[in-house]
Amino acid sequence: MNRNRRLITGALLSAPFAGLMIKAGYVHAQGKKYRFGFSQVTTVEPWRVQFNKDMKAEAARHPNVDLVIADANDRTDKQNADMENFIAQKMDVIFISPKESAGLTGVVEKAFKAGIPVFVLDREVNGDQYTQFVGGDNVLIGKGVGEFIVKTQGGAGKAKGNIVEVWGGFGTQASHDRHDGMMSFVGKESGLKIVGQRVDCDWKQDKAYDYMKTVLRVNPQVDLVFAHNDPMAYGAYLAAKDAGVEKKIKFVGADGLPNEGAVWVEKGILTATFVYPTPGGEALRQALKMLGGEKIPKKVIMPTQGIFADNAKQFVAS
Template sequence: MKYSIKTSFHLLFVLIALGSLLTFGSKSTLAKDTFIIGFSQATTTEPWRLLFNQEARSEAAKHPNVTLLVRNGQDSVPKQVADMEEFIARKVDAILISPKEADGLTAVVNKAFNAGIPVFVLDRDISNDHYTQFIGGDNILIGRTAGAYAVELLGGRGKAKGTIVEIWGGMKSTPAHDRHNGFWEVVSKEAGIKLLNKAEDGDWKQDKAYEIAANAMEAHDRIDVIYAHNDPMAYGAYLAASDIKREKDIAFIGIDAIPGEGVMWVHEGKLDATFLYKTPGADAIRQALMFLQGKEIDKRLTLPTQRITSKNAKDILLKHKLIKP
């Protein structure tokens, strides 16, 4: 009888010990399944960037095991470098970064990557490929598509004639160069088309684009097309033209196609066209989680584009319930 009681106590002790181990093990496993992701955003002064942040946060909220830390680079390379250094010091599980510019952020991205932290470069590339994945639109393709539309507006291939003013985005960023190169790869084939202005940096800002457009119109009596590297700058150019009653003489082309912004301006007749530049916010969260969970991902993920004109702007706005049927 004593043997039986001792045996029972022994078995009970073993079961309690096993239970403790199993409980500890489940917590340990759970800890490995929870992730802290740092997100270094270049700025929040542009509507496209705000949508970018919103979509990243919305996707992260769908995953209870994800904590997303968002930092605003405030259009400052040193601030963005400091934000990246914070993430590295905290040893976050992954970093998302949309660089203000390529050269200034390459070193700290490489530092994070070399420290073993998966790094996802979004929208704007850096100067090398020492990162886990790049996610963004094909800006050269978007530039080519915008160029083809400009040629179409000016008479068609082989017959196009007219003048163009181009307003650059941030000239130290890769999307601006790609959007310029793609556009002029197509347009430069047309002998009848002339670029009126030198490369001028609108830094993606509406107010700066307004001034560039106003100066161009003061210098030139005839401008047929203003091509801006994003919709806020195209709209700034439109406002400058509207102020001197020249908006009906000029076609305005932008890029981004946020429904409540660029698409609405097309629908209202203020822009002639915009081209979709999808934000990588939601995709970045999904891709980072796939990688952290041991799944294979591509080195580059290219997001789709679309041309929006008066022919399809209304349908997009109806889909987003921004106008009534």
């Protein structure tokens, strides 16, 4: 089976305990009402909208869970304040999807050391002072992209072309992981060249549009664009379309949302994208397992899969 289309799963390990569980200074009894706080970096990006939707849907399945979501408005200082508020409220569990790793490490450690289970979602923090990380494997997604680029640009040892990489955020590990994974394949091909300067487009479609316009002025010959998420890939596509060169370029993204990336692949706007599943629902299930007395792993890696023209329809929302 083509590696890009293979479902890659992470193990979900659990071991039952009985009745009560003593963890970090708290005794949790089954059937208790719980207050969960979730610090979300932003609610504007489509992937984050789906993230919240999936988490709320899972919480709705558990009448004993009260889920409170705080929107950090894409600001590290606001997210730190939201976390401090959750600590002060003595939430039973805190979830956080950090804007950046270093800037949120301290407050995550503070919550954890205060005896509150902390689940880090999507983007990791530094160190290991948290209960569990739940998210996708961004290096693996990058490797899938890199393998796809080499294959579509001529194959190993023969691949040629100019590639534009549209970065998400320099302060987020996800961008660096996706870059590193991609370069583990592309970097071996002397015929493949990364053109354009490295610019932080902050995961935003409009910033990717502006960046791509600038790149095309300097480098009119572009063969493929890899953007760290689908909205930026779409922004790059729109810039190329305005320049009249979109049909000459392949566009590859990541996220694969049913109403976004998958649709764009089906319509031929993007050549490919890779599913980056939202971790909220799984994290909430993991938290309830822990509170119910089960041992949970330090990390849960969500599955990914490539979306291409021949399989996009099955990923599109009905």
